[in-house]
Amino acid sequence: MRKFATILLFIAVIAVISSLLGQQAWSSDGIEEIKKRGYLLWGSDAEGGAPYVFPDPKNPSRLIGFEVDLANAIAKELGIEARQLQNAWDSLIPALKRGDFDIAMNGIEITPQREGEVLFSKPYYIYTEQLVVRKNETRIKSIDDLKGKKVGTLSGAVAQDILMNIGGVDVKVYSGQVEPYEDLALGRLDAVLLDLPIAAYYAKPNPKLKYAGNPIGEGFYGIAIKKRDSELKNTIDEILIKLLKTGELEKIYRKWDLWDKTQEKLFQAIKDTGFVGLEESKKAPIYTFFPNLLKGAGITILISVSSMLLAVVLGLILALMKIYGRPPLSTAAAAYIEIYRGTPLLIQLYILYYGLPNIGISLNPITAAFIGLGMNYAAYEAELYRAGINAVPKGQMEAALSLGMPQSLAIKRIVMPQAVRTALPGVTNDFIALFKDSSLVSVIAMVELTKTYSILAATTLRFFELGLITAVLYFAMSYPLSLLAMRLEKKLKGSKR
Amino acid sequence: MIRVSNLHKYYDNQPLFKGINLDIKKGEAVVLIGPSGSGKSTFLRCINGLEYFQEGEIDVDDIELHSINRLEPGKDDMEAIRKIRLKIGMVFQQFNLFPHMTVLENITEVPTRVLNTGKDKAVENATALLKRVNLEEKINSYPDELSGGEQQRVAIARALAMKPETMLFDEPTSSLDPEMVGEVLSVIKDLVEEGMTTLIATHEMGSAREVADRVVVFDKGDIIEIGSPEDIFTNPKAERTKTFLSRVLKQ
Ligand SMILES: Nc1ncnc2c1ncn2[C@@H]1O[C@H](COP(=O)(O)OP(=O)(O)O)[C@@H](O)[C@H]1O
Ligand SMILES: [Mg+2]
Numbered sequence: 001m002r003k004f005a006t007i008l009l010f011i012a013v014i015a016v017i018s019s020l021l022g023q024q025a026w027s028s029d030g031i032e033e034i035k036k037r038g039y040l041l042w043g044s045d046a047e048g049g050a051p052y053v054f055p056d057p058k059n060p061s062r063l064i065g066f067e068v069d070l071a072n073a074i075a076k077e078l079g080i081e082a083r084q085l086q087n088a089w090d091s092l093i094p095a096l097k098r099g100d101f102d103i104a105m106n107g108i109e110i111t112p113q114r115e116g117e118v119l120f121s122k123p124y125y126i127y128t129e130q131l132v133v134r135k136n137e138t139r140i141k142s143i144d145d146l147k148g149k150k151v152g153t154l155s156g157a158v159a160q161d162i163l164m165n166i167g168g169v170d171v172k173v174y175s176g177q178v179e180p181y182e183d184l185a186l187g188r189l190d191a192v193l194l195d196l197p198i199a200a201y202y203a204k205p206n207p208k209l210k211y212a213g214n215p216i217g218e219g220f221y222g223i224a225i226k227k228r229d230s231e232l233k234n235t236i237d238e239i240l241i242k243l244l245k246t247g248e249l250e251k252i253y254r255k256w257d258l259w260d261k262t263q264e265k266l267f268q269a270i271k272d273t274g275f276v277g278l279e280e281s282k283k284a285p286i287y288t289f290f291p292n293l294l295k296g297a298g299i300t301i302l303i304s305v306s307s308m309l310l311a312v313v314l315g316l317i318l319a320l321m322k323i324y325g326r327p328p329l330s331t332a333a334a335a336y337i338e339i340y341r342g343t344p345l346l347i348q349l350y351i352l353y354y355g356l357p358n359i360g361i362s363l364n365p366i367t368a369a370f371i372g373l374g375m376n377y378a379a380y381e382a383e384l385y386r387a388g389i390n391a392v393p394k395g396q397m398e399a400a401l402s403l404g405m406p407q408s409l410a411i412k413r414i415v416m417p418q419a420v421r422t423a424l425p426g427v428t429n430d431f432i433a434l435f436k437d438s439s440l441v442s443v444i445a446m447v448e449l450t451k452t453y454s455i456l457a458a459t460t461l462r463f464f465e466l467g468l469i470t471a472v473l474y475f476a477m478s479y480p481l482s483l484l485a486m487r488l489e490k491k492l493k494g495s496k497r
Numbered sequence: 498m499i500r501v502s503n504l505h506k507y508y509d510n511q512p513l514f515k516g517i518n519l520d521i522k523k524g525e526a527v528v529l530i531g532p533s534g535s536g537k538s539t540f541l542r543c544i545n546g547l548e549y550f551q552e553g554e555i556d557v558d559d560i561e562l563h564s565i566n567r568l569e570p571g572k573d574d575m576e577a578i579r580k581i582r583l584k585i586g587m588v589f590q591q592f593n594l595f596p597h598m599t600v601l602e603n604i605t606e607v608p609t610r611v612l613n614t615g616k617d618k619a620v621e622n623a624t625a626l627l628k629r630v631n632l633e634e635k636i637n638s639y640p641d642e643l644s645g646g647e648q649q650r651v652a653i654a655r656a657l658a659m660k661p662e663t664m665l666f667d668e669p670t671s672s673l674d675p676e677m678v679g680e681v682l683s684v685i686k687d688l689v690e691e692g693m694t695t696l697i698a699t700h701e702m703g704s705a706r707e708v709a710d711r712v713v714v715f716d717k718g719d720i721i722e723i724g725s726p727e728d729i730f731t732n733p734k735a736e737r738t739k740t741f742l743s744r745v746l747k748q
Contacts, residue, residue: 393591393593395589395591395593396593396595398547398589398593399587399589399593399594399595399652400595400607401546401547401582402545402547402582402585402586402587402656403582403586403607403611403655403656403659404579404582404583404607404611404659405607405610405611406579406611409610409611413606413610414595417597418596418597421597
């Protein structure tokens with residue numbers, strides 16, 4: 001019993017730590033509270049995020065980009081600092097609405113549809129859409145030639161609407177901005193339509209690709225703000241006007257060669273100034289990425305260990321309820337196990353993180369990850385324990401009862417020790433599987449090891465080296481567990497002890 | 498001491514006992530014989546609550562266990578069953594030692610946790626009991642290191658450690674190799690001679706005759722005959738007893 005209490009205590013401590021960690025990533029309302037807090041939380045996606053927001057190739061633990069500069073400038077005007085929060089681009093608006101951060105700024109085009117959901121600041125950038133094709137392409141010269149062609153774009157971007165409205169275009173939607181160009185170069189797509197700054201950074205330097213026609217469809221990027229934060233919107237508008245008047249905004253865009261919106265000038269500027277781009281990040285020594293990757297690995301360990309503990313304890317309770325409980329309890333446990341095993345973990349995480357806020361329960365990312373993984377794996381652990389319990393001969397319980405043990409004591413002292421021995425190798429294997437499944441929590445804004453990798457790799461295009469290092473890190477974490485599992489299995493094989 | 502009256506027992510709506518009665522006096526050794534499937538095990542298991550029954554009454558030293566018509570017993574029934582189990586020890590055909598514990602731990606586990614016997618006292622008792630069943634040198638062995646006969650003797654010592662007033666033996670020698678039957682039987686015989694109230698279900702007609710004060714013959718869930726070993730083995734009255742005895746004695 002004391003061991004059990006220790007485990008529960010441990011879980012409680014982890015839950016508290018995670019909610020404290022999460023607190024930091026928790027936005028409150030109103031300009032006064034933001035000032036009191038001392039920092040402005042802004043949401044954006046650093047994965048493949050150049051030149052908007054992306055890890056500095058020279059120092060990957062630092063984010064750079066024109067929107068980083070803009071966020072810092074705005075925060076400075078407020079007398080505080082800016083903190084970026086990582087969030088998948090296509091769920092920035094829902095995450096803002098559920099209160100993960102104060103503002104979302106990440107090349108979000110102002111559209112009537114989005115204006116129905118959030119407030120927008122005054123525009124801070126005029127974007128255009130650029131069509132990109134393979135160098136040897138002759139048929140496609142403008143978007144008028146796209147009928148019947150496979151065209152890639154970003155999920156939720158204005159470019160997607162433009163393509164849909166042409167009609168007859170086979171639109172392929174991506175969630176990152178690197179992959180469409182990769183697929184285009186590989187011949188899986190015929191063209192890609194995306195915002196010009198993206199094309200300038202990711203397509204222009206690629207010798208296999210070229211621009212087709214002039215940029216089209218001028219529109220505005222705006223800072224998205226929660227509907228109820230109109231005061232914050234007015235303040236940010238004033239700041240933007242001030243930054244424009246003082247030339248601060250122009251300075252930022254000039255630094256990133258974005259000031260002149262005509263495509264010739266943007267091209268010229270990138271070429272002439274040696275833009276912090278692919279060439280340079282390819283040269284950065286590999287160890288500069290270690291701090292980021294190790295931090296990601298740390299978060300992976302925290303999530304895996306805490307959720308495995310939850311799974312082991314909750315699984316035990318479920319197994320006992322299912323085997324020894326009476327109908328309302330045993331049916332509930334059986335239903336829990338079937339539902340959790342019969343639905344994808346990804347859906348469970350989405351419901352937990354994006355669905356629950358609809359009924360007023362808002363979990364921070366690390367708590368959602370801990371609960372989501374833990375509750376899912378509990379169903380599997382419960383089945384392992386159940387198999388273990390069923391493998392204990394009936395005579396063991398009968399002998400214990402006939403000696404005068406109460407059933408609960410017999411379960412604890414006689415049945416469970418034997419059941420756990422049977423279940424242990426399976427539980428250890430599940431722990432290894434959970435280590436790898438923990439990468440799924442990146443969909444709920446956790447930047448753990450896999451997410452760190454994909455952000456860095458998408459920026460530097462060093463998929464191979466970074467991938468190897470990441471794989472080695474995973475291996476270094478899971479191999480000791482494998483060894484432990486093998487030793488346990490060997491030890492248990494020889495005797496029943 | 499133990500009174501079974503009007504016992505009815507169904508398995509899956511199939512009647513097994515249809516109102517059987519038996520009185521066991523203090524210090525008596527009663528041996529249950531009869532064809533396999535006749536209900537000997539079930540009878541023993543009803544007495545210590547490992548099986549529930551639908552009608553009748555079992556009375557152990559004024560602790561009354563009533564018919565349990567429900568699928569699951571109630572709180573009062575559980576209380577009565579627990580009290581009865583503390584008075585009655587049971588030894589199984591399959592030994593059922595706890596494989597994850599040493600011989601010593603098997604014996605001290607329940608006294609220390611249920612009777613709150615101090616650890617030193619429990620170890621002292623266990624050592625004495627092991628001496629009695631001639632297994633002192635195996636005190637730190639694990640069950641899978643023992644022969645069947647040794648395991649069954651440990652199981653007897655384990656039951657005795659709870660200081661029961663009655664012992665139930667359900668075919669204690671049936672899974673043993675023939676050469677080990679003797680060592681277990683002699684331990685049981687000693688117990689009976691010391692005056693322990695004993696119920697033994699067995700196929701061993703020779704030893705049944707030797708230790709029994711009374712022999713009870715079961716057939717198809719019925720008690721067809723009760724008598725002294727002399728009467729039953731030399732002069733059985735019921736026709737079915739004769740058939741049964743001629744069949745087993747021929748083997
Ligand atoms: N758990 C059970 N479920 C259904 N029938 C059972 C169960 N246990 C015993 N029986 C039946 O009850 C009858 C008596 O069995 P048992 O008491 O084991 O007899 P014996 O010990 O004399 O061989 C047999 O017909 C057996 O099939
Ligand atoms: Mg039997």
